[in-house]
Amino acid sequence: IPAVLQTFTDAQTHFLFIHAGTRESALVNIWLQSVLGSDNLHATSFVDNALEQLMQLMPHIVLVDFESTSTETASELVVQMRGQLPQVLIVAVGRSRDPQCMLAALRAGVQDFLDVDGSLQSAQQTMKDLLRRSSSIQSSVSCAPLSVILSARAGLGASLLASHLACYLQQSLRMHSAESSPSTATYETAKLDGLLIDLGHPSGDCSLYLNTPSEFDFMQALGNLHRFDRRLASSGLSRHINGLRLLSLPRKADIPSDTSRSDTEGLLQRLRQFFRHVVVDLGASSPALWTSDVMRHASNIWVLCDQSVPSVVSTTEMLQQLSAQKIASERLQLIVSRYDSQLELSAQQIAQQLDLPLLAVVPECRRELAHAVNQGQLLSSEQRRDPYVQAVTKLSTSLLSAHHPGVAVGPESASSASMSARLLTP
Secondary structure, three states, X not given: OOHHHHOOOOOOOOEEEEEOOOHHHHHHHHHHHHHHOHHHEEEEEOOOOHHXXXXXXXXXEEEEEOOOOOHHHHHHHHHHHHHHOOOOEEEEEEOOOOHHHHHHHHHHOOOEEEEOOOOHHHHHHHHHHHHHHHHHHHHHOOOOOEEEEEEOOOOOOHHHHHHHHHHHHHHHHHHXXXXXXXXXXXXXXXXXXXXXXXXXXXXXXXXXXXXXOOOOOHHHHHHOHHHOOXXXXXXXXXXXXXOOEEEEOOOOOOOOOOOOHHHHHHHHHHHHHHEEEXXXXXXXXXXXXXXXXXXXXXXXXXXXEOOOHHHHHHHHHHHHHHHHOOOOHHHEEEEEEEEOOOOOOOHHHHHHHHXXXXXXXXXXXXXXXXXXXXXXXXXXXXXXXXXXXHHHHHHHHHHHHHHOOOOOOOHHHHHXXXXXXXXXXX
């Protein structure tokens, strides 16, 4: 690798050259190898599933061949890539003596133009600057907040809480999207609102609570990571009546032992680029492989525990495991579920025992919840006097305040959001 680039590249830095497959392209490829070094440069043609290879390689910078015979094809590809992978820098490669190709590249939205007729030193300096920008963009690309709900024991209501929380968030986010979507947003670039990922066990409980069958599951999403784009996220995932998307593990399915951690992290990262907020239900028995990976990327982690000694003991052991996995303790907060003020073990005592900040208490409400679930529904956010609804609304409001300051919160906005959801639902 040229010395000017050595400090900015390593074995994990990749460049992808997408070309027209002509003799001129072969010459440009040789020139690029001189600029970048052949070990880091990968090449594919416009007709060889370029987008699929792009998804698999996930390069830091994509170089697109702009020559007179392929200007239209190259421009269309650039537009597609900008919509699907906004964090990847796209650079046109061509000859400055052909101003029409340069103009087409800039109109398509490339970040820079490498002139094959220019000097190697100039091209290398340009790539050095672009790599610096790429590093900055990779770290600052807009990613949705990731809120995780976790419990040490089954039966504490983690999936029900995650389902209600995700739905309430979706109502507010969708109302805000309808009111403030920029006129420049397109189908390919506009953010989707809310996503609920159900990784708990037994699998598929959130799907049952939401009465939203899941035809495309988490394992299929991992298997199709190379083509998982914004369009698939929008149309392929199950959709609740209020617009919330849902991605669940397949019911009664064994988890393959060779599941790649990099694929899991890659899928989570990609989903966070397409949605405005992601809620993950880790339940009580999620595979350890995903528990640690998901929580390392979490914006906040809410730990559920009820007013029983076995639950406190199990939660203490779970927290010790999280500490061993280097999960940042400052992101952990306690929610005491199924709370009954008449029991001797108070929420404050549980928080002190677990050494966690007490975020909220969710009251005992099994009868009302069972009645709603048996009818294929959740408790509506409009039931403002219901203690469970009040507790979840407060949690939703706290997330909106922390991560979406432009979204209105409070009872009036919740009501208007619910009305908007009914009006907008096809």
